[in-house]
Amino acid sequence: MRRVLLPAPRSFCAGVERAIEIVERLLERHGPPVYVRNQIVHNAHVVGDLESRGAVFVSELEEVPEGAMVVFSAHGVAPAVEDEARRRGLDAVDATCPLVTKVHSEAGRAAAGGDTIILIGHEGHEEVEGTTGVAPERTVLVETAADVDRLEVADPERLTFLAQTTLSVTEVERIAMALRRRFPAIKGPAKDDVCYATTNRQTALASVVDEADLVLVIGSPNSSNSNRLVELAEVAGAEAHLIDGPADIDPAWLTGAAAIGVTAGASAPPELVDEVVAHLAEHGPITVEERRIAEEHLEFLLPQRLRGG
Numbered sequence: 001m002r003r004v005l006l007p008a009p010r011s012f013c014a015g016v017e018r019a020i021e022i023v024e025r026l027l028e029r030h031g032p033p034v035y036v037r038n039q040i041v042h043n044a045h046v047v048g049d050l051e052s053r054g055a056v057f058v059s060e061l062e063e064v065p066e067g068a069m070v071v072f073s074a075h076g077v078a079p080a081v082e083d084e085a086r087r088r089g090l091d092a093v094d095a096t097c098p099l100v101t102k103v104h105s106e107a108g109r110a111a112a113g114g115d116t117i118i119l120i121g122h123e124g125h126e127e128v129e130g131t132t133g134v135a136p137e138r139t140v141l142v143e144t145a146a147d148v149d150r151l152e153v154a155d156p157e158r159l160t161f162l163a164q165t166t167l168s169v170t171e172v173e174r175i176a177m178a179l180r181r182r183f184p185a186i187k188g189p190a191k192d193d194v195c196y197a198t199t200n201r202q203t204a205l206a207s208v209v210d211e212a213d214l215v216l217v218i219g220s221p222n223s224s225n226s227n228r229l230v231e232l233a234e235v236a237g238a239e240a241h242l243i244d245g246p247a248d249i250d251p252a253w254l255t256g257a258a259a260i261g262v263t264a265g266a267s268a269p270p271e272l273v274d275e276v277v278a279h280l281a282e283h284g285p286i287t288v289e290e291r292r293i294a295e296e297h298l299e300f301l302l303p304q305r306l307r308g309g
Helices: 014-030 044-052 079-087 098-112 126-132 145-149 169-182 196-206 224-235 271-281
Strands: 002-008 034-037 055-058 069-072 091-094 116-120 139-142 159-163 214-218 239-243 259-264 286-292
Touching (some): 002 196, 002 271, 044 055, 079 091, 098 116, 098 126, 116 169, 196 259, 214 224
Parallel strands (some): 002 259, 034 055, 069 091, 116 139, 214 239
16 A cells, blocks of 8 residues: 655645735725736646636736736835836735745845845745845845855955745755855844745655655746755655646656655645545555644734735
8 A cells, every 4th residue: 555645734834825815805805807916926726716716917017007906926026116016006915925025124134234145046036036126236146055156245244145935944054054154254144034834844845755755746837945845855865746736647656656755835725735645546545644843823914904804
């Protein structure tokens, strides 16, 4: 009998739930269309569901009609985007995850204090673009520890490093160590920037990965935290695949897999986990074991205008 190992926590986090609820409430109260700049969260199922209910996803604010309502995604936006929305008279609703907002605040304080900001992150990711936009003239991006050796800064005594919230905890620690070795005076965040949900999902998967012959990570290809889970499993020696849902599972992967780990990134709906487990049961008898390493009770308040009702 095949074992299915379910590390927990998995799937939605508080920031994702808040962002989705913001769009849902706006659709209920104001009706469609509700414009959303970029994907509200990086998951095709979530985006498709909201589109079917009247959300319109756009890449640039110029695609939003004058005076219309627009939601900023959970990944955050640069202050210049907020300024543009005001100039165009848009009714902007901010669904930025509060933990991303925290990083923006740290960047603002560091820049105001005269520091150069070393941002650990992936070029082109929406969160990185938003954080960089807080102080673009003072922010330098590094993606790997090797990048640290090539860094050129104006004043090595005036540096602060920050990190994208959805990265590998191990990789951020490795890069932070390299930064501290090269720039002993560098300051870091008072609290780690990698968010609790990203950390918990990585720790939970690590608790089962050594027992798994195969790991299935549910998440869309543009989900940073989901991709980091795949990398974690591969580094541990397991075969690992990123899937959007059960239709993506190749039956050949299951051959010889006596134990399969199934987890989901923070932007993937929890019902997809149930669907994947049910799909695996169609390929032979299974036992399901959940391994929980932490409880998550954090909730983020909705914007004042959407509370109640």
